[in-house]
Amino acid sequence: MVKAGSVYFWRNAFVSFSSVIVMVITLSFLSGLIFGNAALQATLASLKGKVDMNVYFLPTTAPDDILALKATLEKKAEVTSVTYTSREDALDALKGRHPDDGTVEAINELGDNPLGAVLNVQTKDPSHYEALARFLKTDNAVSPNGVSIIRKVNFYDHETAINALSRIINATNRLGFVLSIVFVAISLIIAFNTIRLTIYNSREEISVMKLVGATNKYVRGPFMVSGVMCGVAASLITLVLFFFLIYYSRDFAKNFFIGIDFLAYYKANFGQIFGIVVGSGVLIGAVSSYLAVRRYLKV
Amino acid sequence: MIHFDKVSKKYADQTHALAEVSFSIQPKEFVSIVGHSGAGKTTLLKMILAEERPSEGKVFFESVNIHKLNRKELTKFRQKIGAVFQDFRLLPQKTAYENIAFAMEVAGRTDEDIAADVPHVLNLVDLAEKMHNFPHELSGGEKQRVAIARAIVNNPDIIIADEPTGNLDPINTYEIVQILKKINDMGTTVILTTHNKGVVDSVGKRVITMEKGKVVRDDKTGKYIL
Numbered sequence A: 001m002v003k004a005g006s007v008y009f010w011r012n013a014f015v016s017f018s019s020v021i022v023m024v025i026t027l028s029f030l031s032g033l034i035f036g037n038a039a040l041q042a043t044l045a046s047l048k049g050k051v052d053m054n055v056y057f058l059p060t061t062a063p064d065d066i067l068a069l070k071a072t073l074e075k076k077a078e079v080t081s082v083t084y085t086s087r088e089d090a091l092d093a094l095k096g097r098h099p100d101d102g103t104v105e106a107i108n109e110l111g112d113n114p115l116g117a118v119l120n121v122q123t124k125d126p127s128h129y130e131a132l133a134r135f136l137k138t139d140n141a142v143s144p145n146g147v148s149i150i151r152k153v154n155f156y157d158h159e160t161a162i163n164a165l166s167r168i169i170n171a172t173n174r175l176g177f178v179l180s181i182v183f184v185a186i187s188l189i190i191a192f193n194t195i196r197l198t199i200y201n202s203r204e205e206i207s208v209m210k211l212v213g214a215t216n217k218y219v220r221g222p223f224m225v226s227g228v229m230c231g232v233a234a235s236l237i238t239l240v241l242f243f244f245l246i247y248y249s250r251d252f253a254k255n256f257f258i259g260i261d262f263l264a265y266y267k268a269n270f271g272q273i274f275g276i277v278v279g280s281g282v283l284i285g286a287v288s289s290y291l292a293v294r295r296y297l298k299v
Numbered sequence B: 001m002i003h004f005d006k007v008s009k010k011y012a013d014q015t016h017a018l019a020e021v022s023f024s025i026q027p028k029e030f031v032s033i034v035g036h037s038g039a040g041k042t043t044l045l046k047m048i049l050a051e052e053r054p055s056e057g058k059v060f061f062e063s064v065n066i067h068k069l070n071r072k073e074l075t076k077f078r079q080k081i082g083a084v085f086q087d088f089r090l091l092p093q094k095t096a097y098e099n100i101a102f103a104m105e106v107a108g109r110t111d112e113d114i115a116a117d118v119p120h121v122l123n124l125v126d127l128a129e130k131m132h133n134f135p136h137e138l139s140g141g142e143k144q145r146v147a148i149a150r151a152i153v154n155n156p157d158i159i160i161a162d163e164p165t166g167n168l169d170p171i172n173t174y175e176i177v178q179i180l181k182k183i184n185d186m187g188t189t190v191i192l193t194t195h196n197k198g199v200v201d202s203v204g205k206r207v208i209t210m211e212k213g214k215v216v217r218d219d220k221t222g223k224y225i226l
Helices: A002-011 A013-050 A063-074 A087-097 A103-110 A128-138 A155-200 A203-211 A216-248 A250-256 A262-268 A270-294 B041-048 B071-078 B096-106 B111-124 B140-152 B170-185 B197-203
Strands: A053-057 A079-085 A118-123 A150-153 B002-010 B016-025 B030-034 B056-061 B081-085 B158-162 B189-194 B206-211 B214-219
Touching: A002 A013, A002 A216, A013 A155, A013 A216, A013 A262, A013 A270, A053 A128, A063 A079, A063 A118, A079 A087, A087 A103, A118 A128, A128 A150, A128 A155, A155 A203, A155 A216, A155 A270, A203 A216, A216 A250, A216 A262, A216 A270, A250 A262, A262 A270, B002 B041, B016 B041, B016 B056, B016 B214, B030 B041, B030 B170, B030 B197, B041 B056, B041 B158, B041 B189, B081 B140, B096 B111, B096 B140, B111 B140, B140 B158, B140 B170, B158 B170, B170 B189, B170 B197, B189 B197
Parallel strands: B030 B189, B030 B206, B081 B158, B158 B189
Antiparallel strands: A053 A118, A053 A150, A079 A118, B002 B016, B002 B056, B206 B214
8 A cells, every 4th residue: 555655656746746845835834833933922022021010119118128028029920020129239220320420429419329129020921010010009018007118110101001012912922823723724725625636637546446346445545645745745845945944044034033043943843843844744645635535435 | 147127227307327127147148238329338337336326126246236235345246347448447557567456456366366367367468568558658459458457357257348349440349359258258247338230240149239228129149230
């Protein structure tokens, strides 16, 4: 059966070649989606990383109260990091940023450090900041004597921008998912129809096989082997094609997609990408052939 | 051996391909079925191969109703029949050798049997030197001889030949008829459909004449009369 399938593949070289080309296009769509998804996720992660929230404390707040709040925040599942900047560090940073514009002299004239400590908070998703800001406004932990120790939470300054970004990220994720499904479905239909057409050309042959007493399994086998061979050939071509594409466009891609290195991603995830692309090729070839032959077996 | 019991075939447009056809064929007979185009000859053969199902009536092979066979039984049954068609119906991507070997493979014959029998049967139809040619490299007569070799290689009980000389010149026609007669002389039942008077007369055996889906004559040692 394997031998008959291989012979069929080679003797129908032109037809096999056409099927392989169409499957390369299908699998390129699929591979493009894998890399597109990686780029999207990296870009979104990078954008998410740029969104944070600063909690400014009153200059009179005791560092222990702030560190206790830091510990409370760190225990929350949605919080990824909390960085504490003491009053002194905040002052040093300010002086460092404005060494020659009179700011340092103005602060020295005040005689005391006017700055409060700051907690910089980062969450897993920008949509978490709103709930966190609400918590900081209302929780008893931050108002030990009924007076809040917090001077300002800058979420409220950036609320509109953060919420908009949050919505864009969610919408992009959903759109990416839907587009992936649509593209994969379209390319699958194209690949299936190409294989169906090649088998349509062999319908007479199938009926002759049946009339000389071949079982369905015996007729179907070589066509499925040939379909699988098309799938394997197409997936290997696609993998090589993508390697060269990524290799020669890596500088451009790095700048365009905010720092993602596709070549490194390809190397690091090669096993998984190989499995998905070759597995899909084999599956498309085998299932398309199985379904296409089935139609002509009713002799 | 083969028995048609009031077999009718009616299509969706209400035309009758066969109308209450009844006859029997005994083992080792050579039966020519003659008639004009559209008389129902090919439909009759398709009934034997279970390629078509009767609208009414039954077709028996020995005591088995062919159209009651399940898929597996039908496959086995078809291996007992050798079929030869007007348009040869060879597998275009296989050589003459492979076309014949394929019929043996599906019947579960061993590689040793195939290696021994295929050259032998190609020799019988005088085509040994073209065993590695593809169908498109053969003439019409040669293709038909490959088809006959494929039909006889499994020692079938019956050979069904549907207008096997329809696409051939007189010399090839004569040769094909001689091969079919030889196969019949060796004890295989042959059912031949044709509208070639010369073929029927040269065989000189039983002739069933069909007209508009009905059997109108059945002569034991007939001639072509229409």
